[in-house]
Structures are given as structure tokens and as C-alpha cells.
Amino acid sequence: xxxxxxxxxxxxxxxxxxxxxxxxxxxxxxxxxxxxxxxxxxxxxxxxxxxxxxxxxxxxxxxxxxxxxxxxxxxxxxxxxxxxxxxxxxxxxxxxxxxxxxxxxxxxxxxxxxxxxxxxxxxxxxxxxxxxxxxxxxxxxxxxxxxxxxxxxxxxxxxxxxxxxxxxxxxxxxxxxxxxxxxxxxxxxxxxxxxxxxxxxxxxxxxxxxxxxxxxxxxxxxxxxxxxxxxxxxxxxxxxxxxxxxxxxxxxxxxxxxxxxxxxxxxxxxxxxxxxxxxxxxxxxxxxxxxxxxxxxxxxxxxxxxxxxxxxxxxxxxxxxxxxxxxxxxxxxxxxxxxxxxxxxxxxxxxx
Ligand code: TRP
Numbered sequence: 001x002x003x004x005x006x007x008x009x010x011x012x013x014x015x016x017x018x019x020x021x022x023x024x025x026x027x028x029x030x031x032x033x034x035x036x037x038x039x040x041x042x043x044x045x046x047x048x049x050x051x052x053x054x055x056x057x058x059x060x061x062x063x064x065x066x067x068x069x070x071x072x073x074x075x076x077x078x079x080x081x082x083x084x085x086x087x088x089x090x091x092x093x094x095x096x097x098x099x100x101x102x103x104x105x106x107x108x109x110x111x112x113x114x115x116x117x118x119x120x121x122x123x124x125x126x127x128x129x130x131x132x133x134x135x136x137x138x139x140x141x142x143x144x145x146x147x148x149x150x151x152x153x154x155x156x157x158x159x160x161x162x163x164x165x166x167x168x169x170x171x172x173x174x175x176x177x178x179x180x181x182x183x184x185x186x187x188x189x190x191x192x193x194x195x196x197x198x199x200x201x202x203x204x205x206x207x208x209x210x211x212x213x214x215x216x217x218x219x220x221x222x223x224x225x226x227x228x229x230x231x232x233x234x235x236x237x238x239x240x241x242x243x244x245x246x247x248x249x250x251x252x253x254x255x256x257x258x259x260x261x262x263x264x265x266x267x268x269x270x271x272x273x274x275x276x277x278x279x280x281x282x283x284x285x286x287x288x289x290x291x292x293x294x295x296x297x298x299x300x301x302x303x304x305x306x307x308x309x310x311x312x313x314x315x316x317x318x319x320x321x322x323x324x325x326x327x328x329x330x331x332x333x334x335x336x337x338x339x340x341x342x343x344x345x346x347x348x349x350x351x352x
Contacts, residue, residue, distance in 0.1 A: 021056060022055050023055055023056070023163040023164060024057075024160060024162050024163050025056070025057050025058070025162060025164045025165065025166060025199070026057075026058040026059070026060075026156065026157050026160050026165060026196075027044070027048060027059055027060075027165060027167060028059070028061070028062040028065070028102065028153070028156055029044065029045075029059075029061060029062065029083060029087075030061075030062050030065050031061050031062075031063055031066050031080040031082070031083040032066050032071075032079065033079065033219050033227070034078075034079060034227070034229065035082070035227035035228050036083070036086050036227070036229075037217065037219055037225050037227050037228065038217060038226040038227075038228065038266070038298070039206070039207050039216070039217045039218070039225075041228060042207060043168060043201055043206065044167075044168065044201065045086075045092075046090070047166050047201060048087075048090075048092060048166065049090060049091040049092060051166060052092060052093060052096045052097040055164070057096070057097040057098065058097070058098045058100075058162065058330065059087060059097060059098070059099050059100075060099075060100050060102045060105075060156065060330070061080055061083045061084050061087070061100075061101045062102045063080045064102050064103050064108070064109065064152060065149060065152060065153070066079075066080075067145065068146040068149050069133065069143075069146060070141070080101060081319060082229075082309070082313065084099070084101060084319065084322070084323060085308075085309045085312040085313050085319065086228065086305075086309055087099055088308070088322065089305050089306075089308035089309045090305065094322055094325055094326065098329045099322070099326045100326030100327045100329070100330045101323055101326070101327065102156065104323065104326075104327035104330070105159075105327060105330045105331050105334055107159050107331065107334035107337070107338045108152065108155050108156050108159055109152070109155070111155040111158065111159045111334075111337070111338055111341060112152045112155035114341055114342075114345055115151050115154055115181050116148055118181060118184055118185060118188075119148075119151050119177075119181065123177070123180075124147055124148065124150065124151065125147075127149075127150050127174070127177070128173060129149075129150070129173070129174070130146060130147060130149065130150070133146055134146060134147075150173075150174045150177050150178075151177075151181070153174050153178065154174070154178040154181050154182075157196050158178065158181070158182055158193045158194075158196070158337070159334045159337050159338065160330075160333050160337070161193065161194040161337060162196045163194055163196060163197065164196060164197050164198075164199045165178075165196050165197070165198055165199060166201065167198060167199070167200065168200070168201055171198070171200075172198060172200060175196070175198035176198075178196060179195050182194070182195045182196070185341075189341075189344040189345060190344060192337075192340055192341060192344060193337075206265075207262065207265060207266055207269065208262045209221055209224035209225065210224040210226070210239065210241075210242035210243065210259075210262070211223050211224030211241075211242070211243055212224055213242075213243055213258040213259045213262045214258060223238065224238070224242075226238055226239075226298060228301075228302050229302075229309060230302070232299060232302070232303070235295070235298055235299060235302060236295050236299070239263075239291055239294050239298065240291055240295070242259060242262075242263060242291065242294075243259040244259045244260055244263075244290075244291075245257040245258065245259045245260050248286055248287060250264070250279055250282045250286070250287070250289070250290050251279060252264050252275050252276055260287070260290065261275065263290050263291065263294045264278045264279050264282075264290075266298065267290075267294050267297045270297040270298060270301050271297050278293075
């Protein structure tokens with residue numbers, strides 16, 4: 001056997017970050033809408049922007065996850081580009097962070113297959129998001145891809161040896177599965193994966209539905225949901241018609257004034273103040289003043305945001321260049337992990 005062909009089961013390095021490297025984070029967002037909504041931005045993307053300053057950050061548009069439920073190919077393509085452009089417009093910096101499209105990095109699916117072969121059928125069946133979504137789709141229309149969705153998500157994370165994963169509370173169970181799979185692989189085949197930590201965003205800044213401030217703002221209820229790329233007139237109208245509460249006083253009281261309190265949170269989130277501060281600043285004003293302040297706060301962000309998205313969408317060459325840059329960096333980071341995994345699970349290696 002020549003040295004290049006010799007398998008080196010124990011010497012293949014798990015790509016743990018060198019000392020002095022900032023910790024690595026990874027997160028993903030599905031391209032399943034024409035626009036991010038205020039909740040995505042305030043709850044997730046804004047945090048991603050902060051994390052790129054202190055972490056080695058990887059963010060991806062998970063187009064492969066988006067085909068696990070019914071979809072249209074042309075719409076998916078457009079939404080993937082729009083999502084990528086929105087990440088840039090929101091302040092992610094391709095010089096600081098690695099921003100890419102999942103399907104451009106085949107290592108995710110390659111690792112996913114190996115992980116699927118280590119995931120119990122019952123284990124995958126216990127994922128509550130799968131149970132909810134498959135109930136919604138109906139048993140006959142639910143795909144195997146929907147079933148293995150969390151395993152692909154685990155691969156998204158583990159392929160980069162991410163230390164932390166900023167996600168919402170709804171992803172906690174998927175992160176637990178990811179950690180279990182990492183530990184299972186490590187104990188069976190030797191230390192290979194970093195076992196990642198879920199960085200769950202606290203729910204405090206949660207923005208509620210403007211038309212029904214007892215439920216979370218969600219794209220499934222469009223009239224109460226602010227989309228970042230909504231036309232200015234549409235945003236203005238949605239805020240003007242937001243449900244307020246009885247009385248006329250601006251005060252923060254989530255129990256008896258959920259509508260007013262929600263607008264205070266919204267203003268605070270876009271103007272870097274606590275809802276308490278906003279309430280104090282608007283003291284003495286009426287609901288009309290509150291709504292005017294909310295419209296100003298939201299439009300001062302969405303105006304420049306929409307302009308930046310439009311500029312990038314009008315420049316396909318630049319969009320392609322940025323996606324290429326991200327894919328290239330991501331593949332470089334992913335390749336050593338996949339090589340180590342393939343070696344450890346017993347796949348025959350070919351010489352370079
Ligand atoms: N499942 C996540 C969601 O719906 C999206 C996602 C896919 C993700 N892969 C990921 C999030 C990896 C964090 C890390 O929000």
C-alpha cells in the first residue's frame with residue numbers, strides 16, 4: 001500500500017477550532033416567504049448581525065429544507081435570492097461572516113446521509129415539528145424529507161463544528177437531537193464533532209400580531225404581520241389599524257393593554273429603547289401619537305432596508321459573486337469534517 005492510499009483512521013483531525021479563534025456560530029433561515037417579517041428580524045437576524053462581531057459566524061439560506069413541504073420551483077428560486085439579499089440588507093457582512101445557500105454546499109447532504117443512518121426511526125418520529133407539519137400536510141402527502149428534516153439540520157450545524165446555534169425556542173428539540181447525534185458519533189467512532197450549544201433567544205422582545213395582540217406575529221396571519229418588504233403604505237395601514245385597548249392612556253401593561261404594550265415593544269425594538277422608556281417618552285400623548293411613533297420607527301428601518309434589497313436584486317452579477325464567495329468559504333470549512341467522517345465510518349478513501 002502506498003502512503004497516499006493508506007487509511008489513517010485515528011490521525012484524521014476533527015477540525016476543532018484552533019486556540020484564539022473566536023467561537024463559531026451557525027444558523028439558518030428558510031426561504032419560504034417573499035419577505036422576512038418583523039419577528040424574524042428582531043428575534044433572529046438582528047442577533048446574527050451582532051454575533052458576527054464576536055464570533056466566526058456562518059449563516060445559510062436553507063433551500064433544501066424548503067422542499068420538504070409542497071412548493072413551487074420558480075417561487076423557491078426567487079425567494080432564495082430574496083432571502084440572501086435580505087440577509088445582506090439587514091447588515092450581515094460578507095467580509096466578517098460566511099453567508100451562503102445550503103444547496104451550494106453538497107457536504108450538508110452528504111453528512112446528513114451518514115447521520116440518518118445513526119438516527120432511530122422512533123427518535124425522528126418524536127420530533128414535535130414533524131408531527132405538527134405532517135398532521136397539517138396529511139399522512140399521504142408528508143414526505144420522507146419532512147421526516148428527516150431535523151437530521152439535515154443537524155448536518156448543517158455539525159459539518160462546521162459550530163460551538164453555538166442561535167435559534168428560537170421552537171428549535172430546542174432539533175438542537176437536542178443534534179447534540180445527541182454528535183455525542184453518539186463521537187462515542188462510536190472517536191471524537192469528531194463539537195457538541196453544539198443552543199443559544200436560545202429570550203422571548204422578551206417578542207412582537208405580537210397587530211390585529212390580535214394575544215398571539216405571536218406570524219406570516220400565517222398577514223393582516224397583523226409586518227413584512228419588511230411591505231410597501232410603505234401597507235405598513236402604515238397595518239399599524240394605523242392595529243388593535244389598541246380601551247382607555248386612552250399610553251401605558252405598558254401586558255395584561256390589560258396588550259395592544260398598546262405591543263406597539264411600545266415594537267417602537268422600542270426599532271429605536272433601541274426598552275418599552276418602559278418608550279412609554280415614559282410618550283407619556284401624556286394619545287393612541288394617535290403612539291401609532292405615529294410606531295410608523296416612524298418601523299419605516300425608518302424598512303425604507304433603507306427595502307432600497308438595499310432592491311439594489312442587490314437588480315444586480316444579479318453581484319448577488320452571484322456574493323453567493324459564490326460564501327459557498328466557497330463554507331465548502332472549505334465543511335470539507336475536513338466530511339473527510340474525517342467518511343474515513344471513520346469506514347468508507348474507502350481515494351488518493352487526491
Ligand atoms: N429549522 C430551522 C427553522 O425552521 C431552520 C434551520 C435549518 C436551521 N438548518 C438550521 C437553524 C441550522 C439553525 C441551524 O427555523
